[in-house]
Amino acid sequence: MSERFGLAGLAVRMTVRAPLKLFSMGFLLALVSFLLAGVVLVRSGVEEATARGAKRLGADLMVVPQGAEVPLGAGLFGGVPVRFSLPEGIDRRIAVMPGVLVAAPQYFLSSAPASCCETGNLLLVGFDPSRDVTVLPWLSPHVRLKMETGSILVGGSVMKGTGAALRFYNHPFTVAARLEKTGMGYFDNAVFIPLDGVSAMERSSGSAGGVSLRVPWGRPSILLVRLAPSIVPRDMASLLERRYPGIKVLTIPGLFRENRLRMEKLARGQLPLAAAAWLFAVLGGGALQFLYWRERRSSLGLLQAFGCGKGVLMLLFGAEAFVLSLAGMVAGSAGAFFVLRLFASYFAVTAGMPLLLGGLDLSLSGLPWLWLVFAGTMAVEAVIIMFLMLRREPADLLRGA
Amino acid sequence: MRVELQQIRKSYPLPGGDGTVAALDGVDLVIESGTLCILKGPSGSGKTTLLSVISGLSRPTSGSVLLDGTVVRNPLDRQRGMVAHGFQEAVFIPELTVVENLLLPALRCGDRLAVDRGERLLEAFGLGEMFDVPPAALSGGEKRRLNLARSLFLPPRLLLIDEPAAYLDDGWQVKAMEMIIREVRDARATLVMATHTPLPGDEGFRHILMHKGKVIDDGTSDY
Known part of the structure; x- marks a missing residue:
């Protein structure tokens, strides 16, 4: 028999013992995070590989x-x-x-x-x-x-x-x-x-x-x-091509020019993609949370009946949404990292671009702001849903009305 | 705990927004501390609404609820004042176990009640083997007993119970009533119990008869 538990313990129990909620929220955010982190990681990985490759070639x-x-x-x-x-x-x-x-x-x-x-x-x-x-x-x-x-x-x-x-x-x-x-x-x-x-x-x-x-x-x-x-490399390249037909002379930056252009395009598309993913998460996460709490409104009534104030419930389940979303985002980003690492060679061959991922910690170090924005949004959404639900009287919630 | 209701009205909007229906219609009532009281009346007479208004689960449209002479405004105030409510619906948090649902009343009180009280209650209500199962695994009667046990978990000063006999077989009706009355008497608490069926062992109780949101009779005679 459990000895005693407080509000946090209650929230943890209500979360971990609701696998559908746990899975659906976590999975949704993990999916969003997977896509976003994938783009960020590809971009940084290509830039890193390009820079290192150009340096290693050691030529002009x-x-x-x-x-x-x-x-x-x-x-x-x-x-x-x-x-x-x-x-x-x-x-x-x-x-x-x-x-x-x-x-x-x-x-x-x-x-x-x-x-x-x-x-x-x-x-x-x-x-x-x-x-x-x-x-x-x-x-x-x-x-x-x-x-x-x-x-x-x-x-x-x-x-x-x-x-x-x-x-x-x-x-x-x-x-x-x-x-x-x-x-x-x-x-x-x-x-x-x-x-x-x-x-x-x-x-x-x-x-x-x-x-x-x-x-x-x-x-x-x-x-x-x-x-x-x-010697200016571009001038020498032109000279060599004029003097010796049948050859193509590439400057090292020119060799990576196409990659750079593609990365610039990717960078430009990153913000709209993040906005679209955010909107998807807001709508999907909002719908999931609303449906879940609509089903569980009698639990909310019960908690109110036993003395949990509206503010406490909003804080509690806002925090729960934050933690769940954050966990989903971290998992999704880590998943993107491991998938990319697994298929880096395949990516390099099919996309014709070099790709070098650093360690997990280094690769994901640029992502926490993204996680916080999304998890924060989910938390605010949970608070709003909770506020709307708790406008009903506890007696109505208890009856499931 | 002394309960005083002053001109309590509670109305609900009709579906479609065409006017309202009065669930309580100017109820004036004083229940002295230590009284054992039964609310009677047909379905829809306002018994459940009256209990909800006293416990603070429902806010009156007008009028005041005074507990020990003080106007109270929300359920949290009532918890601190040791008001317990056995709901009409046996509602539980499905993710918690039987014993965790039983402990819910202690959640905000910071009470250091020993868990053995929970164990004793569950044993007394025939749920001794059900400590760690989810409430969904209980039968209808077991859920009602858990609901009653939970309302007795904190020694109350005012106990409000809605239809305690519903879904209980005859044996458990008698047993549950005996336990409720013993707990109330031990705690020198006030009991207000809503039912529309006669209960065994309720002789000598104050009986309040309700009809269409009004108190139409009040006395100690047996109905």
Whole structure:
């Protein structure tokens, strides 16, 4: 037998033992919160990934074959294996141009699909460690690439730890380090192999009935160009495109321009979306609360009969609506976070946008104001409904009139 | 507790808003402290409304209710003054258990009543095995008994009970009446009980007969 309980205990009992009310209110707010938090999290996640990705590329320009922008997007943002090649010798010609500090070639290859005992469907990036600006500068000082052991680096989403063995085209490799996650498929889902290793892998391929690999040496997939500080990247891009037909030169901000435009559009749509969600919550939450209390009006009459004043009841059930709504909002936001985290790679591939979510606490840190606005609205609504209900006399409420 | 009603009128609007109907029509009544009183009369005569007005669950359209000579205005005042009301409808909060519903009268009083009083009452009303079940699990008669037990939970100075015998079988009618009278006498309280059926053990009570919202007879004779 319970010893004694006060008003708060009464409200808690009336809430937790009314699963329909608990579920419907919580679910409604969780749904609203899921949608809103989803938009906020996508926006911040894309911005974070874009900023980090742009920084990590470590270059001012990216040179790609003309017409390769679409597959490039799939490779960069989704980490999807793509293959294309620049014109012959372009890397050497650009490297010696005045104002160019480094021209780092990279070869995009794909792992052999469905071959026995190999990891399939990965983007393999062959890079030159002596000219690299993308991967090695970000490695921790204690990471050493030992070429004789076939060292490779794997992206943050590749589930292989340091020292793990991997085989590509019948050639064994050892994971030297796993890169930190960036939200960009190019970094997270790819395997970075020094050119020596690519060469060895090409030689090993085709043996024992395996798939042959042909590397278009001298025709890299992309060229990452770092310029002298005095050079304006856009001017150099125009110059290179004029001088070398068949190439497309992208400035790094230009590479993410489409993402930025989409994010700006999303940002503009955020306020109307929040307003629509608020209206939905007000109408839905109001209807739910009204129906519930209409059914329970005899309970209100009873509480009044036993001495609970109108103000106390309004405060009590306003607070109850606040807590329920707040719990629903937090749950919905956390749900959006976990769903996004689960499907971040899928999102990056299908939407062609990088996505990087921070920790749960960091990701949700911008949302409490949203939770408070919605929970506050529900509480005010509960108070208004309670006020309207309590205009009747307790005797009428007791009779259910 | 002494109850004094001065020219109490209570009217309700008719459906459709066409005028009003008088449930109480100028009731003047004085019930001295310690009186055991039965309100009688046919359905619709105003008994329930009169009890509601005394307990403060319903506000009179005009007139005053004085308890121990003081005008009281809301149910909370009456709770503090130890007025208990056994409602006509056995109404409970469905999310609370039987014992929690029994404890409701102590909610705002800050009373440190021992739970064993609740246990004793439930045992006495034959609900000893029902402490922790929801009220929905009770039969109609059990609900009526819980309703009566709840009205006796705080030692009252004025006990108002509406149709205590409804849905009770003969055995429980006698038993419940005995318990109510014993509690009232122990507490030296005033009892006002509405019923339109004769109750066992009500000899010597003051009987007030109502009809169409008026007191038409008042005395100790048996009706």
